[in-house]
Amino acid sequence: MTLAQQLPLAAGGAGEHRTLIVTLFAVFVAATLGITVRAGRQTKGAEDFYAGGRQFSGFQNGLAISGDYMSAASFLGIAGAIALFGYDGFLYSIGFLVAWLVALLLVAEPLRNSGRFTMGDVLAYRMRQRPVRTAAGTSTIVVSIFYLLAQMAGAGALVTLLLGITSEAGKILVVVLVGIVMILYVGIGGMKGTTWVQMVKAVLLIAGTLLITFLVALKFHFDLSALLGAAAENSGKGSAFLEPGLKYGATATSKIDFISLGLALVLGTAGLPHILIRFYTVPTAKAARTSVNWAIGIIGVFYLMTIALGFGAAALIKPATITASNKAGNTAAPLLAQEIGGGAGSTGGAILLAVISAVAFATILAVVAGLTLASSSSFAHDLYVNVLRKGQATEEEEVAAARWATVGIGAVAIVLGVFARGLNVAGLVALAFAVAASANLPTLLYSLFWKRFTTQGALWSIYGGLLSSVLLVLFSPVVSGKETSMFPTADFAFFPLENPGLISIPLGFALGWLGSLLSREEPDAAKYAELEVRSLTGTGAH
Numbered sequence: 274m275t276l277a278q279q280l281p282l283a284a285g286g287a288g289e290h291r292t293l294i295v296t297l298f299a300v301f302v303a304a305t306l307g308i309t310v311r312a313g314r315q316t317k318g319a320e321d322f323y324a325g326g327r328q329f330s331g332f333q334n335g336l337a338i339s340g341d342y343m344s345a346a347s348f349l350g351i352a353g354a355i356a357l358f359g360y361d362g363f364l365y366s367i368g369f370l371v372a373w374l375v376a377l378l379l380v381a382e383p384l385r386n387s388g389r390f391t392m393g394d395v396l397a398y399r400m401r402q403r404p405v406r407t408a409a410g411t412s413t414i415v416v417s418i419f420y421l422l423a424q425m426a427g428a429g430a431l432v433t434l435l436l437g438i439t440s441e442a443g444k445i446l447v448v449v450l451v452g453i454v455m456i457l458y459v460g461i462g463g464m465k466g467t468t469w470v471q472m473v474k475a476v477l478l479i480a481g482t483l484l485i486t487f488l489v490a491l492k493f494h495f496d497l498s499a500l501l502g503a504a505a506e507n508s509g510k511g512s513a514f515l516e517p518g519l520k521y522g523a524t525a526t527s528k529i530d531f532i533s534l535g536l537a538l539v540l541g542t543a544g545l546p547h548i549l550i551r552f553y554t555v556p557t558a559k560a561a562r563t564s565v566n567w568a569i570g571i572i573g574v575f576y577l578m579t580i581a582l583g584f585g586a587a588a589l590i591k592p593a594t595i596t597a598s599n600k601a602g603n604t605a606a607p608l609l610a611q612e613i614g615g616g617a618g619s620t621g622g623a624i625l626l627a628v629i630s631a632v633a634f635a636t637i638l639a640v641v642a643g644l645t646l647a648s649s650s651s652f653a654h655d656l657y658v659n660v661l662r663k664g665q666a667t668e669e670e671e672v673a674a675a676r677w678a679t680v681g682i683g684a685v686a687i688v689l690g691v692f693a694r695g696l697n698v699a700g701l702v703a704l705a706f707a708v709a710a711s712a713n714l715p716t717l718l719y720s721l722f723w724k725r726f727t728t729q730g731a732l733w734s735i736y737g738g739l740l741s742s743v744l745l746v747l748f749s750p751v752v753s754g755k756e757t758s759m760f761p762t763a764d765f766a767f768f769p770l771e772n773p774g775l776i777s778i779p780l781g782f783a784l785g786w787l788g789s790l791l792s793r794e795e796p797d798a799a800k801y802a803e804l805e806v807r808s809l810t811g812t813g814a815h
Contacts, residue, residue: 293623297631302454305473305638309458309466329468331560335567338551340471341643342369342542342568343478343575344424348636350702351576352609353602355583356595359504359514361521361531362583366576368535372542373572377565380543383721383808385552385561392549392713393655396720399800400728403660408735410655412712413546415739417648418686420547420705421641425451425690428637445691451638452687458642459649460679463672464554467642474639479575481632485606485625486578488613489585500581503588514587530770537774541706544713547640547647582606589613607633645686649678704746711738711777715785721808723789724801730789738781745773 329337347369354362387395393409428451438444458466493500505514513519521531542548552561586595586605589612598604607629611617614625653675658666666674716734719726745768746752752759754766770776789796 293627297627301477301631301635302638305470305635306454306457308469308473309461311466328556329554329560329564331555331563332567333468333472334551334555334560334564335571336475337468337471337554338548338564338568339571339575340473340475340478340639341547341551342572343475344420344636344640344702347575347579348478348482348633349603349606351579352582352586352606353595353604354520355579356586356590356605356609357592357602358520359508359510359584359587360517361519363580364521364531364535365538366579368538369542370569370573370576372539373565373569375539376543376548377562377569379718380549381552381561381565382558384549384717385555386558387721387804387808390550390553390654391651392546392717393651393659396716396731397655397659398804399720399797400731403663405728405731406655406659408732409713409716410651410660412708412735412739413651413655414648414682415743416544416705416708416713417546417644417651418682418689419708420545420702421644421648421682421686422689423702423705424637424641424644425686428634428641428690432634448690449687451641452683452690454638455641455645455686456679456683458638459645459683460676463675464550464646467639467646468554470642471639474635475571477632477635479571481629482575482578482582485585485610485613485629486581489581489589489609492585492589492613500584500588504584505587507589508587508592526769529775530772533770533775534772536778537706537710537772540714540774540778541708541710544709544717545705546651546709546713547643549713550647550650551643582609585609585613641686645679645682648682649675652678652682704742704751707742707746707772707774707777708739710774711742711781712736713738715778715781719785719789721804724798725789725796726785727789727792727794727796729792729794730785730787733788734781734785737784738777741780742773742777745770745777749773 351362351365351369354365356362384392384395387398391409392413393406396409397405425448428448432438432447432451438447458470489500493503501515505511508514510519521527551564555561555564583605586609590605590608595602595605595608598608607626610625610629611622614623615621653671657674657678658664658671662670712735715738716731719730719734748766749768749771750758750766751771752766753761754764755761758766
């Protein structure tokens with residue numbers, strides 16, 4: 274049974290329901306494009322394009338960070354994981370939330386004080402500019418494109434299924450249109466436009482999730498025990514549904530795999546490029562700390578509400594119905610909205626389905642805009658200005674290069690998104706987190722806190738973490754060897770874990786340490802002292 278058969282779009286009055294969803298999509302896209310165009314008129318130079326003029330308050334930036342962080346994987350994926358795997362699915366929510374403590378305690382303030390626009394600014398401060406910026410730019414673009422690819426694939430799947438599009442040409446057109454809107458957001462509005470879109474999206478997502486949470490709680494008379502009991506009974510797993518081990522406890526390999534995934538999620542967040550650049554949009558270090566505190570609060574509230582989304586779907590919808598529409602359970606939240614609104618074919622169900630679908634689409638658009646901005650900024654600022662032009666480009670040339678990079682990266686994302694429509698999105702997201710934790714985070718921490726760190730250590734850490742994580746995922750069950758793999762008919766997987774974090778993250782740290790010890794280059798003690806003072810106090814920042 275397909276999702277189109279599950280949803281009211283395929284039932285009587287499909288035209289009316291389709292019109293409702295298309296109208297909501299169109300209203301959101303038109304409204305946010307209007308915001309973007311207005312912000313674009315205020316974008317005058319590189320600081321406006323990359324950092325929004327550093328004019329956003331701690332609360333505004335915290336709202337934008339939460340909008341950037343809560344992606345389709347969070348909204349759709351976690352709800353589905355809980356609906357299918359109960360307790361083990363909810364562990365994703367815990368991992369995503371705890372990750373912010375690492376960002377707050379280790380990265381937010383020092384990064385804002387030490388850099389200007391990109392992660393490469395921090396890494397190149399006391400090392401050789403060209404090789405380090407090349408490595409940082411390469412890593413940023415690779416992480417962003419894999420994360421971007423997952424969002425593009427998710428957008429294509431969501432929109433084509435909800436609109437009842439069955440032709441391959443129609444599905445390709447949806448991916449292309451999503452990519453074009455993404456390019457417009459970033460190319461026209463820069464950081465200002467992207468930030469406002471992310472704030473709007475965060476408000477919509479919290480409001481939509483709060484509405485479903487309230488309706489689920491009302492359905493079970495605000496009794497959490499009744500909700501969990503109904504979910505366990507309806508799941509067919511009984512009490513095991515509410516206990517650890519349903520997904521990750523069957524074998525020793527699955528237990529190790531969970532540790533690997535948790536390590537990547539917790540450490541990867543502090544190395545995600547589209548999250549890191551958000552710290553440059555605030556005027557002071559205090560505002561950077563405030564923005565992370567707000568983000569933790571907003572994201573924490575959202576992930577608590579995933580209990581209602583996931584367990585509500587498990588209690589009210591049969592697992593076979595969820596997996597029939599999507600094997601990974603990614604449609605659990607829309608199906609729950611339909612069910613709690615009155616069921617398939619009802620007007621209430623159609624309205625709630627349309628609202629939640631529009632919120633999911635808003636989520637995807639905001640995240641792809643942030644990812645595109647991060648990768649285009651790194652290309653223009655690190656690679657074009659500081660490597661190719663050796664720092665001699667004007668601000669106008671730099672912003673123009675960033676806008677052209679947006680078009681180029683958007684085009685790559687569209688092409689890959691077309692081919693990735695049927696691929697395992699979770700594997701792509703896991704790869705992005707693993708690369709960020711393996712390549713970006715070790716280099717950032719060593720640069721900020723280790724006096725002996727050298728250029729060779731930075732290059733070994735970035736390229737070693739990047740290559741090891743990519744290669745291990747390539748030869749893992751994510752790509753081949755299982756029915757849920759990217760290539761289910763092939764089997765060239767020799768690495769047993771689905772996430773490489775347990776191997777590639779320690780390797781990234783080890784290579785940075787070893788490369789520095791074996792380097793003939795003498796670290797610049799004066800530069801490190803200057804960086805240390807700047808990162809801790811903000812003196813001389815920007």
